[in-house]
Amino acid sequence: MIEDKKESESYVGKSIRAKEARAPLIGKAKYTNDYTFSGQLYAHILRSPHAAAKINSVDVSGAKKVSGVHLAICGQDVFNHTNGITDHLNPAIFGGKSTRLPCMAVDEAWCYGQPVAIVVAEDERTARYAASRIQVDYTPLEPIIDVEKAVAKGARSVVPGWEDNTLIYVPFMNGDTQAAFDAASHVITTDVKIHRFSSQPMETRCYNAIWEHDTESITLYGTCQNPHPLRLVIAETLRMNENKIRIIASTIGGAFGLKMHGHPEEPLICLMAKLLGRPVKWVESREECLLIGAREQQHKVEMAFDSDGVMVGLRDNVLANIGAPSACPGWGMVFLTGLTMPGPYKVENIDVHMNAVTTNKPSWNAARGYGKESTAIALELAMDNAARQLGISPIDLRLKNFIAKDSFPYNSPTGLVYDSGDYSGVLLKALETIDYQGWKDKQAAALIEGRYLGIGVAFELTPEGGTIPGTMVAGYDSSTVRVGPDGTVRVLTGITSPGTHNATAMAQIAADELGVDIAKIEVLQGDTNASPYGFGNYSGRSTIVGGGSVALAAQDVRAKINAVAAALLEVEPDTLNLVSGVFSSSAKSDATLTFAEVCYASYTRAYDVAMCIDPPLEATRTFKPPGIRHTPDENGRINPYPSYSNAVYVVVCEVDTDTGKIDLLSLAAAHDCGKVINPILVEGQVCGAFAMGLGGALSEDIQYDANGVQLTKSFKDYVMLRMADIPPIGVAHHDCPNPDNYLGLKGAGEAGVGGSAAALVNAVNDALEPLGVLMHEMPLTPSRVWSAIQNANNGEGVN
Amino acid sequence: MSLHPMYARPRDLEQASQLLASLSSGAVIIAGGQEIMPFINYGVMMPDVYVDIGGIKALKGVNVNDDEVSIGALTVHRDIQSTEDIVERLPLLAYAAQQIGGGWQVHNRGTIGGNIVSMHPLYDIAPALLALDADVELLSDKGLQRMSLLQLQNDSSHGLGSSSILTKILVKTMLPNVLWGYYKLKNSAGAYGSANAAAVIQMDGEKIKSIRIVIGAVSETSVVISKALDGYLGGAYTLEIGRAIEKVCIDAIDEPLSDQQGDGVWRKAMAGIAARRATEMALSNLTTSSIKR
């Protein structure tokens, strides 16, 4: 038995400050835009001012006349140099429609903001100025902005040649839902409207492409979450070999799915560098970043209950306004919203219809939650509505309907296999954390004074670590662990960090497995020429597969080091102890060796004591979570997720009934992400999700006018919450380890946007229940809340 | 519109004024830059010449002559919030300046002159100054000119920003028996105001002697309401009077803004709520000394 450091010296489970967090804090991190190369040029993209228009001609001659301009080209020229952008997830694989996705509009613009021409110049100002000299002759078409209009009979097709605007329709059906509804005592219908809100990272996107003359290849410094898969997309789009592309994802200032690839600018900027033989950089403006949408869904949720309040059937019909076609994986969120039904509730009979509808709004990309947040919003608003109609407390109704703790692994009616959980326990812990009863008492007292306090809870089930067969969204990942001759450690991994500091979690795991000080570990991510092949970050997977693969590789290397240490000490490996970097043996009391001495010997004595190993001290391993099942069951269903994290969010607020303004008073969450590797990292994710979910529910809203012209262009209009809006957040952990994964890990990074948004809406409805107000349309802006109060009181107002 | 703008930093007002007169409309005055730098950075504005007035001494400082406070156009928000002569004599203005968003950068660099000249409907300085019936002084090639801020607001031919310079703001010291209130309704901490109201009330014992309310952020320009409130003078303040004031202020808004902050119906209603709350703040005895520095 190999005795490592004492328990107190291990790193996993401790709040270790992230080493890589320091540089961003002091303003010294090197983001993609901080790289500039000799001969650097800059691109500016001219975009369509129309939501739908025929492009009759594009005249770039005016731009070419501006001094300092190196290239000005239109969509047709780019089309000639490229293939369509490879889909991140091709809808056709799932029975949907697909179309060629050009980098720039050619003869028709299908959304506001679609690239129409590009200028490359000596500096950004010149490029922008020159772009304003380009003449485009458009014939505007009547745009299709609303989803109802898009699905109406005879609606014009957004994509010429498609017979209708439904990109994909996916039903999720199980049991006998009709019979369940017929036999039910109560059917409660809730119309939920989720608006278009996205994730706005502090760092917008940036691509800096370099043409490497020596190797006739491209190096792209890019804000990207998935460097290896992006390499394939660029190669295919630019008709190059994949091994001619190198991607470097530097420090990333927030991604949230928005930096998953498929964006037209990715191949476009590479093409510019290739055509010019010079480095070309493009930096996305905030206005451009706000083009990217997500989440806009309307649900008609029907829940059938028996006379005891047990849910016996669930129906939902969903229309999602996914905007114009795109190679980004945004549309897949709609699929996931349906797949995650009915969340934590034990109901067999479901009838859920998902429609991803194409319109002339700009496209979606993935956004934190990846559709699962919308499942939570729809279900949790509907549960509160049902509780109100049935006259049961929302807590009791949930407790009555949760999947029981002893039913795991649980087969969901959509084919998922939930690994583990204690949903009631998580809910009770969240209530305890916020002091639910205390707030209930305060609420009652406040109402007597004419003040409206509300308490809302919501559950979110977040399948994490997903993979889709036949796509580059893989479920596994790989890492290399390399211990140098001085005993220091280099970890190379296919996992990237969007700014969540998963490198620290991997370093903690490596340090424990190798038995070394964490200060000796360096983690390198994001360079396709250095890291083993990997898929980057998405779906809360990074610590599950990154941590798992690092652990396996570290165990292999550690076995080599042990073998050499045993050879040097002339003892059996199982008598070794490693404490504070020093090896000793229970078989030989006086002899010791440092970890570094053993490593040096491993490199330098390959023909004597290190004969027993294959040098160097290095191993590359893959972690393939065993919970995933891609072979279809008898119903043709797969389980694409290895872990099912879950959480409860609680919001306490007060509504100013004169103005409709909502003040947040207290927040809490209880979270089950399996084993917690590092509490600070997990709690940071929980708090961040709260800020995003609440911001979405209260104010973040990307709006368009009737012609499909985007009105929301800056943070003046897209108002995110600030510290002053958010009270302290109580976070509790309620861990049910995943039985299949290394250390029992489940994902922790994606959850919370839907749960916190739903808890807020439920809290506001709770506050205003005495006035008869019930709202299921987000965001709850003061003007919307105020109008609801006015309408509930027939214009009398509240006095 | 120029890709290669020129930059001028005149030493005094005379130089600045001559320079502006000699340039065509391609010139733009730059003070703290908080307003126009974002436009320039995004290429929305590409002026031929920047005239940086930051070095002109005559535009700086706060002085008191008799009972009139003179505030140089370059005075930054931080100084409006904390300069003793303003805090003591114009507490309403100091308080309104504290409500400005944008954080330290905007407070330390944004000037009162730039704020006024921007004439942005959602800003806080104009409602406060209009409630105090402030005057402004302008310099153009025609010389110095003094006019009320209200007149300036209603006159679009002032040429500020490209051919005339706002030099100072002149405000009468608030009388000791004047009560004031300022209410800013924001949708969230990072938002601009959706309805701002400044109230200045003179009391005669328990009775309201005069009342002047200015509503900002609800229409294109601030709305001054005083005569319409005459009917509520002479008595003590009651909740009914508060509601009546609310109603008068709602009715005073003809064309409410309707934007991402909220629709017109709500904005109009909020004009009333903000007015009532500013009035209540004034009457809750908030005096000069209670303002936080």
Ligand SMILES: Cc1cc2nc3c(=O)[nH]c(=O)nc-3n(C[C@H](O)[C@H](O)[C@H](O)COP(=O)(O)OP(=O)(O)OC[C@H]3O[C@@H](n4cnc5c(N)ncnc54)[C@H](O)[C@@H]3O)c2cc1C
């Ligand atoms: C993030 C943010 C939040 C803000 N929030 C608020 C808020 O809540 N409330 C509020 O009231 N304001 C707010 N502001 C506005 C801010 O107060 C103004 O931008 C600032 O006061 C402008 O002053 P400046 O000196 O920086 O103007 P500049 O940007 O230098 O100039 C603005 C304009 O005025 C002209 N100009 C400037 N000085 C003169 C002069 N003396 N004579 C003639 N023309 C002149 C310029 O030509 C230009 O057109 C906010 C600003 C930002 C950036």
